[in-house]
Amino acid sequence: MRYVIIGGDAAGMSAAMQIVRQDQEAKVTTLEMGVIYSYAQCGLPYLVGGIVDSSDSLIARDVETFRNKYGIDARVNHEVKHVDTEHKRVSGDDFEVEYDKLLIATGASPIMPPWDGSDLKGIHTIKTIQDTEALLADLTEDVRHVVVIGGGYIGLEMVENLVEISKQVTLVQRGSQLATIFDEDLAEKIHDEAKSHGVELRLNESVKGFKGENYVSHVVTDKGNIKADVVIVATGVKPNTSFLQDTGIHLHPNGAIKVNHFMETNIEDIYAAGDCATQYHRVKKRDDYIPLGTHANKQGRIAGLVMVGKPKPFQGVVGTSILKFFNLTLARTGLSSREIEKQGYPYQTVTIDSRDIAGYYPTPEQMTIRLCYHTETEQLLGGQIIGKAGVDKRIDVLATALFHEMRIGELEDLDLAYAPPYNGVWDPIQQTARRR
Structure with missing residues (x-):
């Protein structure tokens, strides 16, 4: 079986690794338009700040590892410019590769608006x-x-x-x-x-x-x-899919490739994953586009399993993200008020200021928590937390609650860890839920 993967980063190489592990006879070819495989894009700002001391630290596996250890035909400087879905082959300026199954994992590129002078150095x-x-x-x-x-x-x-x-x-x-x-x-x-x-x-x-x-x-x-x-x-990104315009592959209005829960496109034997593809949003109940490394790795892994005949569905996303900004941690999951209004759901919000640990324990830090919930069903719709400490573990609790479609009142019943250095007897998200 000839597997061809376009793209050598998170989604593409997660799929490639699943294929070589599950199919010992697989012939896997990966086509990367650049020269670096499998690196942590999310770490790039910290390379600028000197927190990460070398770009080599951001490379999970180099191209030689994929070639020599895993037997993958990992090619660099191979930009695919055409996909022939009828004859099952992909091509660039000076190459052509035939496939039995194809994964498109071309990621996304930064948007540079057509501003005057944008070609200046610096x-x-x-x-x-x-x-x-x-x-x-x-x-x-x-x-x-x-x-x-x-x-x-x-x-x-x-x-x-x-x-x-x-x-x-x-x-x-x-x-x-x-x-x-x-x-x-x-x-x-x-x-x-x-x-x-x-x-x-x-x-x-x-x-x-x-x-x-x-x-x-x-x-x-x-x-x-x-x-x-x-x-x-830093005005956003766009999916790298312009080379697919004449293929008949269905695209989202923003250019992302439409996929189902098994990463399949509308064309047989063609799959897509990562920042070039859509993700199903469990709260919105529809396809969305949230290009994050976590989603790319999951979708790539699932694509690889499906391609070798071991199907596993992608369960979707709930819109979780977290960001360090100086002394604050900014985290959110589900839908913001603005997004809920676009969905047309009747909703209420409840917001409190709380502490990350027991108030009598040294150095508690304040956090602001907002929960949004459906007025009629009380189903949790989203959460936002901003604070200096303890934000990360609370947002993950809320993300889990959203994944399982919990009601806001059910947050009070969760058996969450408590000891004064880590929490109050009532966790801040439970305190928020009680104020509804």
């Missing part, structure tokens, strides 16, 4: 190790002013790590709040945290272009010019 996007190394080469000691455009995951993480290396940072966001996955009033805590670390926030400001002689010197917005020695554009 303007960067962050998605690969090469991207990050190019940015680091520009972040010399002479560089003082860095402008980050976009207040999502990558933008916030880059801001923190740039401050860590003593850069003066301006963050430009065209909307009224950073981190739009949170409710607007909770986002004020994020704004305050940014300002307390010397970050200049430019909200409700739209970028129009860039100025400079060969190298960027200013970001041009609808409100004026912002001095910039280096610029980082």
Whole structure:
């Protein structure tokens, strides 16, 4: 059986490893457009901040390991430009490979809006190790002013790590709040945290272009010019699927490949997984697009199992994410108020300020918790938590509750761990549920 995988990162190589483990006779070919396999994209901002000391630390397995230890024909600098679904082959500028089963795991690429001057040197996007190394080469000691455009995951993480290396940072966001996955009033805590670390926030400001002689010197917005020695554009990503336009493979309106619970596309023997594919959202009850490494690894593993005839369904996502931003941890799962309103569900929210541990134990930290629930059924719809400590374990409890479609009142009945150094006798999420 000839298995071909397009893409050599999380989803692609998770699938490849399942195939070689389950099918000893498998012939697996992986086609990666770059030169680096299986690396931790989520660690790239911390490479900039010096918390991760080397890009080599972010590589889980190098290409030689896949070739020599696992017998995978792992190719580099192989960009697939066409898929022939009738004759079952893929091709690029100077190669062609036939397949029996094909997995598309091409990921996503940063969006660079068509702004004037975007080709100037010193303007960067962050998605690969090469991207990050190019940015680091520009972040010399002479560089003082860095402008980050976009207040999502990558933008916030880059801001923190740039401050860590003593850069003066301006963050430009065209909307009224950073981190739009949170409710607007909770986002004020994020704004305050940014300002307390010397970050200049430019909200409700739209970028129009860039100025400079060969190298960027200013970001041009609808409100004026912002001095910039280096610029980082973090305005989102788009699925790498443009090469599939003439294949008949069904795509989501945003370009992601539509897949079912078994990672199958509408074309027989073609599968997709990771940031180029859709994910089923268990709360919304429909396909969504939430490109995260956790989803990519799970979807890739399932795709590999399905391809070798050991089907296991992907159970979907509930929209869980977590982010460190200076001294705060920002976490959410399920739906925000804004998303619930789009879904049209009747809902209520309950919000409290609580402590991560027993109040009498030394150094308790405050956290703000918001739960959203269905007014008629009391089914939990989402949770948001912002605080300095203990946020991560609470969000995982809420994610588990959402996965199992629990009602908000059932949170009170959970048997959660308690000892004064770790919790109060009533966990903060149980305290919140009791206030409904």
